[in-house]
Amino acid sequence: MPLEAFQVLSAALFCIGLYGVLARRSAVLILMSIELMLNAVNINLIAAAAHMDQTAFTGQIIAIFVITVAAAEVGLALAIILRIFRNRSTVNVDEVDLMKW
Amino acid sequence: MGGGLDRPSMDLAELAWLIPSLSFVAFFLIVLFGRFLPGQGAFVAILAIAAGFAMFWVVLGGFLGAECPDSFGQKTCTFNREWFTAGSVVLSWGIIIDPLTVVMLGLVTLVALMVQVYSLGYMHGESRFGWYFAVHALFVASMLALVLADNFLLLYVVWELVGVCSYLLIGFWYERRSAAEAAKKAFITTRIGDVGLLLGILLLFKEVGTFDMSTTFAAVSAGEIGEGTLTAAALLLFLGAMGKSAQFPFHVWLPDAMEGPTPVSALIHAATMVVAGVYLVARAFPIFEAAPDALIVVAAIGLITALMGATMALVVTDLKRILAYSTISHLGLMMLSLGAFGYTAAIFHHLAHGFSKALLFLGAGSVMHSMNNETDINKMGGLRRVMPITTLTFTVGALSLAGIPIFAGFWSKDEVLLAVLDHKNYLLAFALIAAFLSAMYMARALYVVFYGELKAENNHVHESPWVMLAPMAVLAVLAVIFGFVAIRITEAGGIGTFLFFNYPHGFEFNTGLGVGSIILAVGAFVLGWYIYMARRISLGPWKVRFAAAIRVVGNKYYLDDLYQWGVDRVVMAFSRFVALFDRVVINDKAVNGPGESVRRSGLNLRYHVTGRMYNYAMGMAVGAVAIAILWWVLTTST
Amino acid sequence: MSEPLFVIVAILTLGGGLGVVATRNVVHAALFLLLSLVSVAGIYLLVFAEFLALVQVLIYGGAIIIVLIFAIMLTRSQEYPRISDNPQWPLAIVAGLAVFGVLAASFLWNLPPASEPEGPGLAKIGESLFTKWAVPFEVVSLVLLVALVGAIIIAGRAGDRE
Numbered sequence: 068m069p070l071e072a073f074q075v076l077s078a079a080l081f082c083i084g085l086y087g088v089l090a091r092r093s094a095v096l097i098l099m100s101i102e103l104m105l106n107a108v109n110i111n112l113i114a115a116a117a118h119m120d121q122t123a124f125t126g127q128i129i130a131i132f133v134i135t136v137a138a139a140e141v142g143l144a145l146a147i148i149l150r151i152f153r154n155r156s157t158v159n160v161d162e163v164d165l166m167k168w
Numbered sequence: 169m170g171g172g173l174d175r176p177s178m179d180l181a182e183l184a185w186l187i188p189s190l191s192f193v194a195f196f197l198i199v200l201f202g203r204f205l206p207g208q209g210a211f212v213a214i215l216a217i218a219a220g221f222a223m224f225w226v227v228l229g230g231f232l233g234a235e236c237p238d239s240f241g242q243k244t245c246t247f248n249r250e251w252f253t254a255g256s257v258v259l260s261w262g263i264i265i266d267p268l269t270v271v272m273l274g275l276v277t278l279v280a281l282m283v284q285v286y287s288l289g290y291m292h293g294e295s296r297f298g299w300y301f302a303v304h305a306l307f308v309a310s311m312l313a314l315v316l317a318d319n320f321l322l323l324y325v326v327w328e329l330v331g332v333c334s335y336l337l338i339g340f341w342y343e344r345r346s347a348a349e350a351a352k353k354a355f356i357t358t359r360i361g362d363v364g365l366l367l368g369i370l371l372l373f374k375e376v377g378t379f380d381m382s383t384t385f386a387a388v389s390a391g392e393i394g395e396g397t398l399t400a401a402a403l404l405l406f407l408g409a410m411g412k413s414a415q416f417p418f419h420v421w422l423p424d425a426m427e428g429p430t431p432v433s434a435l436i437h438a439a440t441m442v443v444a445g446v447y448l449v450a451r452a453f454p455i456f457e458a459a460p461d462a463l464i465v466v467a468a469i470g471l472i473t474a475l476m477g478a479t480m481a482l483v484v485t486d487l488k489r490i491l492a493y494s495t496i497s498h499l500g501l502m503m504l505s506l507g508a509f510g511y512t513a514a515i516f517h518h519l520a521h522g523f524s525k526a527l528l529f530l531g532a533g534s535v536m537h538s539m540n541n542e543t544d545i546n547k548m549g550g551l552r553r554v555m556p557i558t559t560l561t562f563t564v565g566a567l568s569l570a571g572i573p574i575f576a577g578f579w580s581k582d583e584v585l586l587a588v589l590d591h592k593n594y595l596l597a598f599a600l601i602a603a604f605l606s607a608m609y610m611a612r613a614l615y616v617v618f619y620g621e622l623k624a625e626n627n628h629v630h631e632s633p634w635v636m637l638a639p640m641a642v643l644a645v646l647a648v649i650f651g652f653v654a655i656r657i658t659e660a661g662g663i664g665t666f667l668f669f670n671y672p673h674g675f676e677f678n679t680g681l682g683v684g685s686i687i688l689a690v691g692a693f694v695l696g697w698y699i700y701m702a703r704r705i706s707l708g709p710w711k712v713r714f715a716a717a718i719r720v721v722g723n724k725y726y727l728d729d730l731y732q733w734g735v736d737r738v739v740m741a742f743s744r745f746v747a748l749f750d751r752v753v754i755n756d757k758a759v760n761g762p763g764e765s766v767r768r769s770g771l772n773l774r775y776h777v778t779g780r781m782y783n784y785a786m787g788m789a790v791g792a793v794a795i796a797i798l799w800w801v802l803t804t805s806t
Numbered sequence: 807m808s809e810p811l812f813v814i815v816a817i818l819t820l821g822g823g824l825g826v827v828a829t830r831n832v833v834h835a836a837l838f839l840l841l842s843l844v845s846v847a848g849i850y851l852l853v854f855a856e857f858l859a860l861v862q863v864l865i866y867g868g869a870i871i872i873v874l875i876f877a878i879m880l881t882r883s884q885e886y887p888r889i890s891d892n893p894q895w896p897l898a899i900v901a902g903l904a905v906f907g908v909l910a911a912s913f914l915w916n917l918p919p920a921s922e923p924e925g926p927g928l929a930k931i932g933e934s935l936f937t938k939w940a941v942p943f944e945v946v947s948l949v950l951l952v953a954l955v956g957a958i959i960i961a962g963r964a965g966d967r968e
Contacts, residue, residue, distance in 0.1 A: 068812050068852065070918050076816050076849070078909035080823050080842075082902040087827035089786050089898035090891050095832060095878055097782075099839045102870065103823050106846050109862075117853035117923040124926040127855055128939050131931075134865055135946045139953035141870050145877040146961035152881040160781055161892075167779025782892055789901045796908045 073114035080107035094148045094158040098141065105137045184227045184316060185247075185263050187220040187273065191309035198302035207288075208298030213305040214284045220312065221277040228274070231265050243267070246318050246382055264318035264381060268450055268515065272315040275519055276440050278646075279526050280308045282639035283435040286530055289635035290431055290537055300340060300429070307333035311440050315447060319379040320369040323448075327365065327408070330444060331358050334436055338428040350424035357421040361411015365448075368404030371397065372455075385454040395459060402455050402462035405448060406469075413445025413499045416473045420728055422496055426488040430533030433488060438495050438529050439522035446502045446518055453511060464592075467507025471598050473500030476725065478605035482612065483722045486543045487532050490613050494569065495525055497606055501584055504599060510587025517580035520650060524568040524577055527643040531562035534632040534640065535617065545613065550622030554629045557637050559618045561644040566614045568647040570607035571689040576651035581606075582685055586678055600688060607689040611696030619701060812852055818845035830890045832878050840871045854925025 080103060087100025109130045116126025152158050194216035198209030205212055236245035248262025263269075284304060291300055310329040317323040332355075339351030373379055375397055376387045387393060393401075409415070414422040425437050436442070449456060449466065456463050477497030481490050498521045505514035535551060535558060536543060552559035568575035571582070581603060588599045631637070699707060711718060720726065776783075822842025826835045843866040850859035892898070926934075935943055 068808055068923075069920060071913055072812065072816075073849070073853070074913040075910055076819065078906055078913060079820055081909065082906035083820065083823040083827055085789060085905055086898050086902035087823075089782050089789065089901060090895035091782075091827065092890050092892050093832060095874065095881065096826070096835055096890065099826050099835055099874065102839060102866070103826060103842065106843060106866075110846060110849055113850055113855050113858060114853050114923070117855060117925065118921045119918060121921075121924045123934065123938075124930065127858055127926060127931065128934055130858060131861065131935070132942060132946050134861060136949060138865055138870060139950050141873060142957045143953050143960070145873060146957040148877060149880060149961045158881045163781075164779030166777070168774040168777045782894065782898075786894060786897060786901060789905055793901070793904045793908055796912070 070114060070118040073118075074111055077107045077111040077114070080104075080110065092159055092161060094151070094160050094163075095145075097160065098144050098148070101144075102137065102141070105133060109133055183223065183230070184265055184269075184273070187223045187227070187277065188309040188312035188316065190216040190219050190223075191305045191312065195302050195306040195309060198298055198305060202298035202302065205298075208301070210284075210288060210297065210301045213301040214281070214288075216305060217277060217281045217284055217308060220308070221281050224270075224273045224277050227265065228270055231270055236265075244382070248318055248380075259321060259379065260319060261322065262318035262380070263316040265316075268447070269315050271515065271519060272447060273312065275522050276308065276311050276315065279439045279522060279643075280304075280311075280435055282643055283431045283526065283530070286434075286533070286636050286639045287429075287431040289633045290533055291429060296340070300337075303333055303336045303340075304432075304435075307337065307436065307441075311444070314444060318381055320372065320381060320384070321379040323381075324362075324366060324369055327412070327444065328362065330441055331355060331362070331412070334358075334425070334441055337432040337436060338425045340428055340432065344427065346424075347427040350421075350427040354421040354425050357418050358411040361408045361418055364404045364407025364411070365409075368401045368408065371401045371404060375401075381451070388454050388458050393458075398455055399459040399462050402452070402459045403465060405452055405455070406462065406466055409445030409448045409503075410469065411445070412448075413442050413503070414473075414496050415445070415469050415500065415503060416476055417727060419473060419477070419496050420724070420731060423489050423492045423724070426486070426492050430488065430529055430536060433492070434526045434529030434533065437492065438525035442495060442499060443502070443518050443522065446499065446506065446514060449503070449506050450511060450515060453506070456506070457509075463507045463509070465507075467504050467592055467595060470500045470503025470505075470507055471595055471602070473497070474504060474602040475500070475598060475605070478602050478609060479721050480724060481609040482605065483718060485545050487535065487545050487548070487613065487617060488529075488543055490545070490609060491525065491528055491532060494528075494606065494609060495521075497602065498525070498569070501581070501599075501602065501606075504595070505584040505587050508587045508591040508595070510584060510591070513580065513583035513587045517577075517584050520568065520576035520580035520647070523643050523646045523650060524565045524575075527561060527565035527640060527647060528569070530636070530640045530643070531558050531565065534558045534636055537632055537636070538629045539626065545616045547623070548617045548626070549620045550618070551626070551629065552618045553622050554626070555618075555631050557631060558640070561637075561640040562618060563614060564644040564647050566610045570610040570692065571603060571685055572607075572693070573686055574648070574651065576647050576649075578685075578689070579651040582682055585681055585685060589678065589681060600684070603685055604688040604692055607692030608696065611693045612700060615696055615700040808852060812849075815845050815848040815852065818842070819849065832890075833875070836871060836875050836878060839874070840867055843867055843871070853923040856925060857928050857931055 084100045084103030084105075084107060087103065088097050091097050091100060112126040112130045112133070116124045116130075120126060148158055151163060155162065191213070194209075194212050197212055198205065202209040231243075231245065236243045244264060244266040246262060246264045248260045253259070284301070287300065287304070291297055294300060307330065310326045310333060313326040314323060314330060317326060335351045335355040338354050339348050341347045342351070369379070372384055375393045376384045378384070388398065411418045422437060422442070426433055428436075456466065474497045477493045477495070477500060481493035481497065484490055484493065498517070502514045502518055502521070505517060532543075535548065535555065538555065539548070542548070564575070568577035571578045585596070585599055585603065588596050723729070819842050822838045822840075822845060825838030826842065829835050829838065844863060847859040847862040847867075850856075850862060
């Protein structure tokens with residue numbers, strides 16, 4: 068498969084994730100969409116490393132780090148969501164707007 | 169430049185700048201340290217003036233002995249020092265000493281000294297005693313600087329300063345509404361004239377390139393300036409003179425200026441400030457001489473003023489106002505004389521009038537001081553029984569101004585009439601009428617106030633203290649002898665050989681004219697005696713027949729009403745418009761406008777901060793897309 | 807041979823993704839996410855990155871999905887939201903399509919040279935990870951530590967703060 072196919076797939080998945088971030092109401096759902104975006108980026112990195120960087124495979128190493136950081140981030144994000152839920156008994160991001168005008 | 173070999177005399181004349189400076193210093197000392205000085209500063213001021221008077225004699229001696237170049241026939245010494253240079257314009261401090269300056273110096277210092285000594289008694293117990301003397305000192309300094317100034321710019325500066333001092337002194341009792349209004353009126357009316365003065369000065373500057381008077385006069389006599397420009401410049405300068413010297417139609421401020429203390433009226437509004445206009449015309453006479461049309465205007469205005477002042481003086485019952493209108497009338501006579509090429513006559517009359525009118529005002533002040541500031545002459549009468557010395561001095565002054573022989577006023581008025589006869593004899597009839605009227609109103613004032621029956625309620629009135637009587641006595645003596653001194657001042661004879669324009673002339677006496685004026689003056693006094701003293705002639709029927717005329721004159725020819733209408737309709741409307749423009753257009757729109765619009769736009773823009781993250785994320789996405797497209801456009805279009 | 811495989815896996819991935827962003831039920835969304843992530847592991851296999859496929863399944867499918875489901879269960883509110891979408895969802899569709907357009911255009915503008923994918927093999931990854939990328943490796947482990955501690959602090963109960 069040519070590299071472009073993987074790249075376009077990655078772009079599509081990224082945009083799906085972007086839509087989810089922009090259009091969903093629950094914080095947990097937004098978090099899942101962010102995971103989609105991160106995975107899309109990983110696909111791109113790994114496919115590019117496999118096709119073009121066949122001596123050092125830098126992209127794949129970086130993909131490992133991305134997965135790790137994504138995991139850490141999910142943990143923290145969920146902690147925050149739990150906290151907000153405890154204070155407001157909702158995870159609706161519409162209602163977390165204290166910083167508005 | 170005083171290029172002389174006679175160094176000692178030169179230096180003595182050069183010291184003339186000390187005379188105003190001493191009073192300037194006195195002003196500052198009194199203002200700063202008045203509380204700690206003896207008499208709250210009064211003695212400092214008197215000391216400065218006395219020193220000035222002494223310096224006058226020194227300067228006179230120095231001037232007579234000095235060698236200076238001639239200007240229009242007269243010895244003229246100038247000294248100046250460069251002040252600063254702006255481009256091609258050089259501004260300098262300088263003094264000019266010629267016979268005109270010398271006689272003015274003498275007049276101002278002497279009368280100022282007399283008035284200040286008098287004020288010690290008159291203003292005794294006043295709460296702002298020190299401030300009075302401070303402004304007095306400043307005024308004297310400015311007036312002296314005015315007569316010494318050798319360039320028009322310096323002249324203008326001290327001209328304005330003199331106006332300011334007049335304002336401060338007229339409004340000395342500013343708690344009184346009428347005094348504050350009078351001061352304002354004086355200042356504004358003269359200010360209008362001052363605009364003309366400034367324009368005239370600038371016009372001359374444009375033509376000649378310098379403010380220096382000597383250079384300007386030299387340029388005029390060399391014929392470098394066109395006659396039209398000269399006439400314009402002369403008329404503009406005369407505008408300034410009209411304002412300060414209360415010529416028609418700017419005379420309206422002088423009667424109201426009587427709200428100020430009487431010594432102030434004596435000094436400023438009789439002998440010194442109001443003659444600044446006469447001085448200006450005399451000083452700038454080379455310009456006027458080269459523009460004969462302007463001189464006709466000067467003479468005409470002077471005559472109108474003389475007649476108006478004289479007629480109004482006959483109608484009013486306030487003693488100070490009689491004297492004020494009399495001053496207006498005599499100023500008109502001086503201008504008339506100048507307009508008729510009577511340079512010497514005008515200045516001579518200026519000096520005689522100065523002594524006499526100051527004397528009269530001091531006498532009026534003496535009466536008011538004893539009668540608890542009463543000024544209505546109908547409430548007075550027969551005061552010679554209780555105030556003999558005041559009566560004597562007042563009589564001397566009145567006779568002098570009326571033109572009775574042997575007094576100074578007679579000689580000077582005669583000279584004026586002579587000049588009119590010589591050069592503008594079509595005005596002689598009017599001048600004689602003015603002369604007659606001046607005797608008439610003086611007689612009226614004299615008889616009604618001092619002669620006749622003493623009213624019962626005035627029995628307690630007593631003579632004024634010596635500190636007030638002594639200056640009056642000095643001035644009275646001067647009023648008597650000055651005439652003789654002036655007509656025989658050098659061995660050649662006559663003030664005409666000392667102070668003249670272009671050519672000296674001895675004292676001429678036209679017998680017919682002299683006799684005629686004597687008849688008029690004496691006749692006026694006789695007529696007055698019949699009317700006011702013997703009561704043989706009653707004014708009743710005359711008042712009925714001329715009721716309309718009397719009403720017009722009594723209302724000051726409705727000029728004040730006219731001006732008030734003009735101010736209300738024109739000036740106030742314009743100022744309302746300007747205020748509106750300033751408030752709405754400039755303040756609200758231009759100054760507050762941008763601030764307001766920022767605030768309003770901020771109020772509307774803040775709604776984009778919704779507080780919701782997905783909105784912000786949308787912004788980021790849109791922004792990223794926009795940047796990508798922009799980058800693509802930029803890189804592919806090059 | 808790999809093409810039909812690619813297509814299938816791609817469809818699974820994208821379908822799972824669409825499921826995540828379109829469904830109203832949160833639990834369904836989590837399951838769709840699981841599907842998508844496992845399909846992504848399949849893609850890794852298609853480019854011969856076996857180790858990464860393994861890691862993907864382990865971490866994402868094993869840990870992250872579980873955590874997400876825990877969170878879902880813990881944050882259930884009494885009433886289900888009727889609408890699970892934002893007011894700005896039409897605009898989001900437009901934005902998504904725009905970004906896809908930009909990205910696809912940039913990928914397809916300059917095509918890379920054709921090549922066959924190759925997998926590095928575990929040995930190579932390990933060697934690279936512990937020599938050239940050793941420092942980032944240690945830093946990432948620090949990141950994990952910090953995230954761990956942070957999560958405990960943020961989500962701890964009020965009394966657990968000490």
